[in-house]
Amino acid sequence: MLDRRYITLSILATTLSYTKAAQRLFITQPAVSQQINSLEQELDTKLIEKDGNRIKLTTAGHQLVQYVDKISFESDRVLQQIKTKQAKQTIEVGATLSLSIFLLPTLISHLVRTNPKIKTVIANTNEILTALRQGKIQFGIVEGNFDKNEFDAVNIRHENFVGVTYPDNPLAKYNQLSLDDLMNQTLLIRELGSGTRDIFANWLATQNYTINDFTNQVEVANPSTIIHLLLNKMGISFMYESLVTEQLSHRQLVKLPLKNFDISHPINFVFLKNSYFKPNYLKIAQKLIN
Template sequence: MLDRRYKTLAVLATTLSYTKAAQHLFITQPAVSQQIRSLEQELAVKLVSKNGTRIHLTAKGTQLVQYINKVSLENDHILQQIKTDSEEQTIKIGSTYSLSIFLLPELIESLLSTTTKIQTMIDNTDEILEALRQGKIEFGIVEGNFDKNEFDAITIRNEEFIGVTSSRNPLLNQNDITIDNLLQAMLLIRESGSGTRAIFSNWLATKNYQINDFNEQIEVANPTTIIQLLKDNVGISFMYKSLITEELKQHILVELTIEGFKISHPINLIFLKNSYFTEKYKLIAEKLDK
């Protein structure tokens, strides 16, 4: 267990104000200052720096706060496990929008043998990562990029990522579809922070292009809405093949055969670095691995 000085530093990192930190902790401002100085002296490292009236954490201070937050979250999780029977525990999981359609139901079904108390959060990759940092969820399933120094991950599977459009799109009349052909089409793209958007954006960058090079764009946060627009013959998009298995079988939607485009992307179960519950998460991931 960490002593109260570490908690004070974590609160100060959030408020960036000695006064607000004191109010939050119900202690005096001098007490906050004294605790921070005491911690700096003990560790022999500068944790907080001041520039005029503004304060900010040093690199070492930021590193320590990340550790404090992780320890606090793990501590709360372990105490909950001790206090309650395993059947009564609530598992809190996060999922990106795309994965919530074809992988989250499978995940929930695999957990029903151990608990019937499950809470889910569905958002883009950036928000799932932030929820992990704040302890709002225990683990998440994402396809986007993340900091491997901050999070551990178990790859569940690799999913095929494809370009797709309506079977009625005149673009399909092209013998060889190039990026230049695509740029003339209406692009249906996910919002910033989406793992799906990041995958496509990264591929474009390897070809020296970017999303803004498309003449027409519609940004949509929900993949289900994108699929419906595609079925209505509105534009092109890029997504996981598993999202549109039935539409492809029925030839309502068609995979775009694009020169130089072939992507298989890992789907990861992610959690805080060096988590006490790593083995538990490995068992969950194994049930989803196909």
Template sequence: MLDRRYKTLAVLAKTLSYTKTAQHLFITQPAVSQQISNLEQELEVKLVAKNGVHIHLTSAGEQLVQYVDRILLENEHVLQQIRTNSEEPIIKIGATYSLSTFLLPRLIKNLLPTTTKIHTLIDNTAEILTALRQGEVELGLVEGNFDKNEFDAITIQNEEFIGVTSQKNPLLDKTTITIADLLPEVLLIRESGSGTRAIFANWLATQNYQINEFNQQIEIANPTTIIELLKSDVGISFMYKSLIKSELDKSTLVELPLDGFKITHPINLIFLKESYFAKYYTEIAKKLSN
């Protein structure tokens, strides 16, 4: 178990107030100051700095708090399993909107023989990462970018990322399409924080373009809504090929022959760095990869 001084530092990092930290921990303000001072002396590094009447964590302090938060979450996870007195764990999984459609159902089906206690959270990549940090989920199915110093990852599969539109779009009369051809189109795009949006935006940047250069942009959080609009002959979009396999097979939607656009992106199962449950999570990833 962690020394109480580390827990005090973790609380102080959230409150940025010795008074509020003392109130939260039911100790005196001088006790908080003494614990932080003792910890700094023991580690021989400055953890908290002052700027006038305000305080902030130093770079070393922030790194230490990230580690402490991970340990506290792991402790709570272990204790929760001990309290339930059960060998059957509750698996809490976060998945992005896109992956919840074609990959999360497969994962749940594969897990059912070993557990019936599965909780899910569906959101964009940024929110799934936050949920992992806060212990709301243990695993995240994401396609977006993440800090590899903060999370461990197991690649489940590589997924083809394509441009798509209705089969009735006059753009398809062209043998090949350039970005300039797309700019007058209605771009159906995911919201900020979405891994799908980030992939497309990053590719555009390599071509010296930006999303805001499209004449019309409609932000939609739900990929199902985007697909329905596309099928109604509204605009263009970019998404994972598996998400619209049925529509492509029926030719209700068609891949855009965009010149120079060839993206395959890894789908990852991620969890907190150096987790105590890493071996267990790896077994789950194997089930999903098979």
């Protein structure tokens, strides 16, 4: 079990208040200060510093809290595994909105064979990574960027990333388009924090453009809504080809023949770095590899 001082540091990192931390721990405020001071002396490093009338964690403090939270989450899961029969254990899995449509069902179909209780969290990449840090999920499938020092990952596949529009769009008649040809179109784009948005924004940057260069922008947090708008003859968008395979095959939507736009992006199965359960997670990830 973790030293009480580390738990105190973790709670202080959440509250950023000695008073609130004391209330959460049912101890006095001086006791909280004493525990933090003791920990800093033992480690010979500053963990908390003043920021005006407030407090904040130092870089070392952030690193230690991240480690403490990981150990705490893992310990809770090990104890739960010991106490609970497999049939009663719950698997918590996260997926980004795009991947929840075409990849999460495959993952669930594999998991349900041995784990009848499954809980899913559907959110954007940043939110899935936060859920991992907070122990709300055990692993996730994401397409966005992540810190390889913080998370382990298995690349499970690559997905083609395409521009799409409705067949009646005047752009659809061209054999090749430039970015300038798209600027007056209504761009249907995902929200900040979305891996899909990041992919497109990063590519635009290589061409010396930004999303704000588009005259009309509609930010939509759900890929299914974006597809619905495209089918109703609104604008253009950029997404994984697997999201619109059926619509493309029936020519309800068409690809934009954009010059120098050839993107295939990795899809990753992610979990906390050096997790005790890593062998189990690797087995699950292997089932998703084409």
